[in-house]
Amino acid sequence: MLGEYDFTKKVTVLTGDRPTGALHLGHYAGSIRERVRLQDTGAECFVMVADAQAYTDNIDDTRKVGEAIPQVVADYIGCGIDPDRTTVFLQSAIPELAELTLLYMNMTTVSRLERNPTISAEKKLRGYGEFERDFPSGFLCYPVAQAADITGFKATHVPVGEDQLPMIELAQETARKVNRAAARDVLPEPLAVLSTTGRLPGIDGKAKASKSLGNAIHLLDTDAEIERKVMLMFTDPDHLTVAQPGKVEGNVVFSYLDAFHADKEEVSVLKDHYRRGGLGDVKLKRLLANTLVDLVRPIRERREEAISDSARIEDILRKGSAAARERVAAVIDEVRNGLGVFRLR
Structure with missing residues (x-):
């Protein structure tokens, strides 16, 4: 198959x-x-x-x-x-x-x-x-x-x-x-x-990213909208403090880092750190937001030029x-x- x-x-x-x-x-x-x-x-x-x-x-x-x-x-x-x-x-x-x-x-x-x-x-x-x-x-x-x-x-x-x-x-x-x-x-x-x-x-951790569910980051989203959606992302609900160990599995932020962050070794190191504890969700989300903004911005600019014609x-x-x-x-x-x-x- x-x-x-x-x-x-x-x-x-x-x-x-x-x-x-x-x-x-x-x-x-x-x-x-x-x-x-x-x-x-x-x-x-x-x-x-x-x-x-x-x-x-x-x-x-x-x-x-x-x-x-x-x-x-x-x-x-x-x-x-x-x-x-x-x-x-x-x-x-x-x-x-x-x-x-x-x-x-x-x-x-x-x-x-x-x-x-x-x-x-x-x-x-x-x-x-x-x-x-x-x-x-x-x-x-x-x-x-x-x-x-x-x-x-x-x-x-x-x-x-x-x-x-x-x-x-x-x-x-x-x-x-x-x-x-x-x-x-x-x-x-x-x-x-x-x-x-x-x-x-989806950014809510439920089902898949979907237009109909409103839980996706779109290719036309502005930098600010991407950052806002990343900050809303589902992580580990039991990771209440930076010092606590966190779960990588089911963590939407890591799913997106796996998919889009170019440095896979860095992502692996971050996963180990998160599992041990001492790594906060906000720091991870900022890294992801920067990654996605860098990816989507040129796509958005090219699509804006295309849709105008x-x-x-x-x-x-x-x-x-x-x-x-x-x-x-x-x-x-x-x-x-x-x-x-x-x-x-």
């Missing part, structure tokens, strides 16, 4: 984000900085603004999705994604992905979708309840759409967080079903490549979507032929 990049062979990478608000450090650590690295490796990179997926639980607020689309593209540019080397496209501009989703829905049972642990977790996060079935059918079926997105580009590698592994498993199953029906290898089975950072927690953002999406559609159109022809789907000539 898990794969590394083998650059002796063709590597095609697909990643994406739902446009429901500005992106945050969880997105950056989990996937975006890996996308930037891949630009320099010779991999074929596609980055999707997943607006169609965003509607699965935002159909009552479509304006929010539309307003977030240029914000997400600006975040990409701010982080260093180069549209000349990475194809940035809009999911809804590729109707072939919707057709591929429809074909795959007929290969996927409802029980298979309901067993998906990511769906169960997302249901709880959105307050649907463990056994409540009063939620959009599109929400239940979005793993099928993700399988269509991945296989539609013949992606060989998909950088994901561990919580997204069930999605990759479904894409692998779908590719196998298409290949069996065609009696030949039409689609590659995509490999999940886990981030070395792992899931970034709406014509450029539209041009990036228009050109990227045209290239992406051409790619998916060729792949869906192979899938239709492999499945023996009738087509009117």
Whole structure:
């Protein structure tokens, strides 16, 4: 299931984000900085603004999705994604992905979708309840759409967080079903490549950093806002005085230092000191605040320049979507032929 990049062979990478608000450090650590690295490796990179997926639980607020689309593209540019080397496209501009989703829905049972642990977790996060079935059918079926997105580009590698592994498993199953029906290898089975950072927690220590939970540091946050959020971070509730030994495990400040502080040896020394006692939370938070300000400030400045040029953002999406559609159109022809789907000539 898990794969590394083998650059002796063709590597095609697909990643994406739902446009429901500005992106945050969880997105950056989990996937975006890996996308930037891949630009320099010779991999074929596609980055999707997943607006169609965003509607699965935002159909009552479509304006929010539309307003977030240029914000997400600006975040990409701010982080260093180069549209000349990475194809940035809009999911809804590729109707072939919707057709591929429809074909795959007929290969996927409802029980298979309901067993998906990511769906169960997302249901709880959105307050649907463990056994409540009063939620959009599109929400239940979005793993099928993700399988269509991945296989539609013949992606060989998909950088994901561990919580997204069930999605990759479904894409692998779908590719196998298409290949069996065609009696030949039409689609590659995509490999999940886990981030070395792992899931970034929210500043409150609960769940993961999330736009909807309001517990994230965003890529557009000012220096002062970053500092304010760091000072609110959950540490060790039993670490009441500087002299007391503290727990590193579950300590959000150390999770962020692990993810973003460049000097890993310094972080290791700080962990030992904290466990022994004699190291205060405020000192650690100041170090982290400085680290994050230095990281986010240039990203924010580049994204501010990008968001001020709406014509450029539209041009990036228009050109990227045209290239992406051409790619998916060729792949869906192979899938239709492999499945023996009738087509009117």
